[in-house]
Amino acid sequence: MRVPEQISLLNRFIFLDWASARLIAGWVPAAKELEWKSELCRHMWIDMTCAHRLLERKEELAANAKIHIPTPQIQTFLQDVAAADGFYAFLAGWYMEVKTEIIHALERLTESLDPIFDAPTLELITELLPKKRDQIEWAKRLIHECVKDPATLESVTRWRKYARDYVRHLNGIDGRGDFGVTAQPAKPLVEAYGPAPKKRTMPDWLKKGDFDHPPEDVRDNLKIFMWHYMTEIQVVDPMCYVFYGMDDMPFEFFVDFSRHIWDECRHHQMGVRRLEQLGFDIKQFPIPFVEDATQELEHFYAELTMFGESCSFSRKKKSMDSFYAKSDIISGMTAEIDIVDERTHVKFGKKWTPFLYKHRLQDDRSLDDIVRGIMDRRFAEAAPGSDLSKLNAEERSSITHFAFCGKIEFKNLVFDKL
Template identity: 25%
Template sequence: MNATAPPLAGLCTYAQGGEPGYSVERTVQLLRRYLFVESQTMRCLVAHLNAVPEWEVKCGLSLHLWQDAEHCTWLRNRVKEMRTPPLHLDRIPDSGLDAFFQELIRSRNTLELLTGVYRVLKPASIAAMQRHQSEANPLVDQPTRRLLRFILLEEEEQLAWGDATLRSLFDKVDSGDSVEPGECWAAHLQAYLDAAGGIAADGDRATEKELPPARAQEPFNPIRTPQRDERFTRVWHSRGRLPNGDISATERNWFQLYMRLTEMHVPELMALIIYDWDDQPWEFYHDMARQLWDEARHAMMGEIAFELSGLDWAAVPHEISFGEFPNSELEPADRHCLLWGIEQGLMKPDGKQLEYKVARESGDPLSTTFQDFDWADEVLHAQIGRRWLLPAFESMEAMQQRYEEVLARFQAILDQDQALARAEWWDAFYQQIPRQGKKQAPAPN
């Protein structure tokens, strides 16, 4: 037959389409395992976000945990399409896989965490999904193969980042022997993954007697105080005393860029809301992971502005109490309420809208773009807060009352820190900023 276009929508040849591939039952079994792996990886990353002192690692983990949350949502939706009630989407599919993650979450430092995720877990996940893609029938299960292709695209990017980061960390570690740093921990975790039959449950399972002693015998308590590495010389419980009143648009613009830079405490707050608030529907965790990543992006916006101006962004005060106080003193719902109240206040005309206007008036086109997208993100975040807090507090009035109560406690911490003599730092910093003529940002379309 003379075809006018490639047959079978260009998905495969007739011979490829003639291979039976995986059954629905096997496909769902695999998708549930991938789902568990992605969700537990996200949980491990949020559990360690405060503990990781390296700024760049915090940024990378923030991106990856959101991507993993996205992958979970895609996988959940695909399982729902595949004629397999009950869905068991939140059930542990294999006690062996659960044991692996109980070990991984007990990583004791950045090197161990990244070794476990990017040297053991991610390569195994990628290999399992690649094998799934190659063995599934390309026509009958095109929807699964399509979503695996998108997941693999991001997983492979994550793996490349993790590999580069680990090489950098290895260079800084002088182990004094021929064993690569993290190698023993990688072997420990690999043994537990092998005991689960691997990601796809198609490998030989080790017996419990063959496993190394489990760290899971010890309780796991996440670090609740945000950590910073040695580059950060001013880790404070406030940002000090900042400019207010009648200042130029240029100075106010730099104040806003500084505020963006020092927003990393928001992802650190949100990470343990996700970890501690363990009885919410999946959509809550997906929304919160997205917001966490947005807030990390905002910090990186400030980082770019400082870096391009030749300013040491680690040397300015970085306030951690917005993470430490709620993480240590408040229940998850109250932590989220504190965050929501602040973001809701920024929806007023003198909030994000004014920040965008100031950036434009300063003639800084890059800052204008930053504030434009920051404003859009915060509108979404205020909506997320209302969506998930209303069921917990039952009314906006109750939410507002709780916000005011916890804000007063937080403000007392700021006031105490701002009373210190060191708090007067802004004027000296502002004098260091290069003065460059900048074109007015174009009006939005």
């Protein structure tokens, strides 16, 4: 295979993995169990990582890192197969048909490459294939579990067939299959549930709560930090709406943001694991939960990184030191790793917030001015009696970001009791 053809195929696989991460993000809010949300977010990160690695190779071959829409037909195909009538139908169509077909197409590519000329591409694809196969195995297990319900089985079967026939019609996702000429399948007459469903789905067992009312067992001791980590799963749906909804951001944003989202799932898992190790049934612990997770995307991202995360370091560092001092090593490590990750997230926030404001809101303000604007709004909305409401006009205009963080920190935390 000549170099231009390889470049064009690599471009297609990069585009598909990137699209895959976006579409999965669009369906995360429809996933019911918290473990499913976490696993899907890991897949988003893997897909973006695969796309990133392939882009590096494409850049070597093409001397540029541009990503093109392969054909208008592929774009329509992606929109069509993503608009399933339910979560399981999407999963079946996307993983068992489209992702499986991406593997076949990558295998077809390896057969056309030269073992010496193209060895770097071949090594890379060999490395990526098992990651893709694992994802499909996970989806298969989940679907197998859910199709005992006849209505789900019907929906899954219908959508799989639609996706399969559509792939055949394209003569494979790379257009290099051996399917012959087949007609484009008619779209099933069902109402699309996603991507980006209006309502997010959470487990039936989930107890909704808020940060002002922590569970009794953690209220007056350091374990409250493990509960806080457990609650981080609640930002994942809103972040996935952002990930799916931002259609004009650069590729690098999605690489960074997929890692950010996956990390939030990991933090949730760290908290859950520690609380379970300590003997708690986490289903009894409430999670703060906003019913409408589709907030204004740009503001959500700025608030999360510049306040939610930026303002959390003092208390987390203090908790880490206390855990280690009291020889609770695993809780200490939980805090330490969280701090490491959150530092990266704040770095992402500093990099992308002004970019988002400029490109999506035509707002040219610097990061400092955006942060100041959010502080002003928080002052205006401050509840009577709160720390923020007690500052006078001059104090409000001169307060630093760091000092502001001190005002919105969680109150009444106890650091000297495990």
